[in-house]
Amino acid sequence: MIVLLTSYEVIDEIKEALENFCTGVVSCADIIIMASRDAVTLSGGPNWEVKLGRKDSLTASQADSDKVMPSPRANATALINLFNKFDLSIKDMVALSGSHSIGNGRCFSIVFRLYNQSGTGLPDPAIEPEYRAKLDSLCPVDGDLEVIGNLDATPFKFDNQYFKDLVNGRGFLNSDQTLYSLDSRTKEFVVHFSKDQEAFFAAFVEGMLKMGDLQSGLPGEIRSYCRKVNARSIEKALVKSV
Template sequence: MIKMSPRKLTRVFTILAVVLFCQSVHSQLQIGFYRDTCSLVEFIVKEEVTKAFIKENGVVAGLMRMHFHDCFVRGCDGSVLLDSTPSSTAEKDSFANNPSLRGYEVIDNAKARLEAVCKGVVSCADIVAFAARDSIEITGGLGYDVPAGRRDGRTSLASEIIGNLPPPTFNVSQLTQMFAKKGFTQEEMVTLSGGHTIGRSHCTSFSNRLYNFSGTGMQDPSLDPRYAAMLKQQCPQGNKDTNLVVPMNPSSPSITDAGYYVDILANRGLFTSDHTLLTNPATANQVTQNARNPMQWRAKFGAAMVKMGQLEVLTGTAGEIRANCRVING
């Protein structure tokens, strides 16, 4: 059992109270939105996530990241699920999402089951939001209520990725500006960066730090030497295999915990966008606080995910409820 001081408990409960307040005052989305129209929705989604996790536990990191990549481009409208067409390349086939995102089949399976019992009721965007929460919870994070009522968008463009999703090369100023455009504070940016606590990265996303940092032909001097040596073994220079992957959080790659921040403090942040959090006094302090107060970070992360899930949502009669998450309705 985890023991916390009264002061830490107060912080956690305060954060959770803020989450509940934000959920209650947000008029567009509602907790229990499907209570009368499809009461089994969250059970069905969680069952599909659990089945996928048992089969291959890494898929849940893809589902959590899918929600982030959906919401930051066109809002949380399920646009990341749409397939490309002969005339248009969709978000999922952009350089930022292919091959890094995975778990689409989990969403497909949940949608098929929901269409069988509640035809035309549950949006794909809401399924993604539920699946992300379930992925966090199944890997040790705090569960949270997901306000629902999102509707699905009808447009998905790979060209809209640039300027909306932060690349792994961003510095702290660029990250702060991008998240600010989405309505997040700098502290919330640091909190959401903790999503890198689970999952994996392709070597191509950080190999410049190992072999040609800033065009110097050298290793990034900020990387812990032993960690860099391990990464070089896993990602040999000049290797053409684009499928090589490594854990993003080496100390606890399968658990949603504050180990991500512990690793950053030890100069084991995988991406430039991870290590850069130490280059600013305010964000460095937040990294330290998150590392020292893991339960507090879990609560803040849940609150930030709820807020993120409300970005530019389509509700009411806007958009549609897709019958198949991969294509717009005929």
């Protein structure tokens, strides 16, 4: 899976302003997690105090990212196993999946659900028929895989509509819909959150705080520019390699 982070120029602008005000103090990692919190809050979701003090990585690896980022083509069982590796509970995982209350997904991520579920040649039976027709129109066979669709019915509002959609068979991604249709352990929380938005908000904040505490244990730095490692770090690495 390729991980994409769009609109990164916003992070660049924030970092530049901070560097002009307090050079070398606020990491890019802290900026991103605070910006994520603010995006949730400004979209109608909960607010919480973000723990700060993270360092930025000295390296970047797509392979390492693939090991920790859930695939949109995964199912509930795979997600449970992945989150368990980081001591995140099933409740944490389902609540954090609720971040898909806002945003979009690409046709690339769902065409296998529409036209060849699990290699059987059959569509995903969990998709509600009217919604299936909408997805067929959005993502036709041999269509543009970069076309995007809403992850839930209120893509600009952070609410529990995402869970209501899953209950009604209107989950955009396989990794979302199977939380309701595949595993009773996750279904329990999907149903609960679909009925109680405040319970979802509370569980989401708890999950975000737990996830924010995860650390690699590797050396880090505070980058001057978020898109690349500091020049002095590159120089040290070159010296060590000689």
